[in-house]
Amino acid sequence: MSTAPDAQLQRWQRFRTNRNAALAAEHGWLTLTSFQWLESQPSAVDLVPGLWSADSTTAALTASASDGFTLVSTGEPVDGTIAARLANEESLMWVQFGGPDGTQVVVELAMRADRYAIRTRDSQSPVFTEFDGVPTFEYRPDLVVEARFEPYPEPVDVPIATANPLVDGVHRSVGELVFRLPGKDHEYRLHAEEEKLGALTVTFHDETNGDSTDEWRKVSTTRPRVDASGNATVVLDFNRAINYPSAFTPYGTCPMPVRNNSLDARIEAGEKRPTP
Numbered sequence: 001m002s003t004a005p006d007a008q009l010q011r012w013q014r015f016r017t018n019r020n021a022a023l024a025a026e027h028g029w030l031t032l033t034s035f036q037w038l039e040s041q042p043s044a045v046d047l048v049p050g051l052w053s054a055d056s057t058t059a060a061l062t063a064s065a066s067d068g069f070t071l072v073s074t075g076e077p078v079d080g081t082i083a084a085r086l087a088n089e090e091s092l093m094w095v096q097f098g099g100p101d102g103t104q105v106v107v108e109l110a111m112r113a114d115r116y117a118i119r120t121r122d123s124q125s126p127v128f129t130e131f132d133g134v135p136t137f138e139y140r141p142d143l144v145v146e147a148r149f150e151p152y153p154e155p156v157d158v159p160i161a162t163a164n165p166l167v168d169g170v171h172r173s174v175g176e177l178v179f180r181l182p183g184k185d186h187e188y189r190l191h192a193e194e195e196k197l198g199a200l201t202v203t204f205h206d207e208t209n210g211d212s213t214d215e216w217r218k219v220s221t222t223r224p225r226v227d228a229s230g231n232a233t234v235v236l237d238f239n240r241a242i243n244y245p246s247a248f249t250p251y252g253t254c255p256m257p258v259r260n261n262s263l264d265a266r267i268e269a270g271e272k273r274p275t276p
Helices: 006-023
Strands: 032-037 043-045 048-054 059-063 080-084 091-097 105-112 115-122 144-161 168-179 188-194 200-204 217-221 232-237
Touching: 048 115, 080 091, 144 188, 168 200, 168 232, 217 232
Parallel strands: none
Antiparallel strands: 032 115, 043 048, 048 059, 059 080, 091 105, 105 115, 144 168, 144 232, 168 188, 188 200, 200 217
16 A cells, blocks of 8 residues: 555645546547558558658648548548648647548558657547556656756757657767666666756656566656756656557557667556557
8 A cells, every 4th residue: 555645645646636637628639540551642541541642841641521520620621632741759639530420541641750640539449439548657756866967068859669660769968867766776867858837857767567567658847956056856756657649559659768768677667558
């Protein structure tokens, strides 16, 4: 049983409730049912009507009114050819079709590795309709640790792999989080990325991966707090370690950890491998 103070445990329980609610959002990550690259010539694709194509700058869809497409943004019917442009790593919830109200399947347009692809998001996917929350370890107060943040003079772009072997990624490291773990006599250093409002995220491997947890996870912190001496620190709470979407679906392009973000410890906190 957890020996965490009641307030600390309640904050974590609220975090878990919000996390599961976010995953259960309509047309969220649990609804992905395909990932398909677009060809240069207008072609049919799996699971979706119409003819799809893309060149180096623009993606296009040609469909008739009988295909039942409408634009996600406006609800306007698609009858003819429409086009869209994205920058690399951008996504667009573009068109929708199917079901009683014509919104069962949303087609997401994505630019990955400088190529256009589509992903289908089906609200009737069993992964979504049968979702009952992500299994987690019990709360571990000892895996809430203080970490020192050592920022780099400038962000460093580190090439990484992703969950899709055809898509390379880049980790923009802004510095390192330095900390110790219970029962270990050495320091760890994890590359960190900066998120909105100065928050930090670290993506990491640990010795539970492939056993009780997925192949990698991530954990976020608040913005570092700087003391009077200029030292920056954060609270690194591994109980808030979560899975990437690729743990739930084979259609993600989620970033893998940088080479050195591996812990020689079993981090038995946070989310476990999702139940099939």
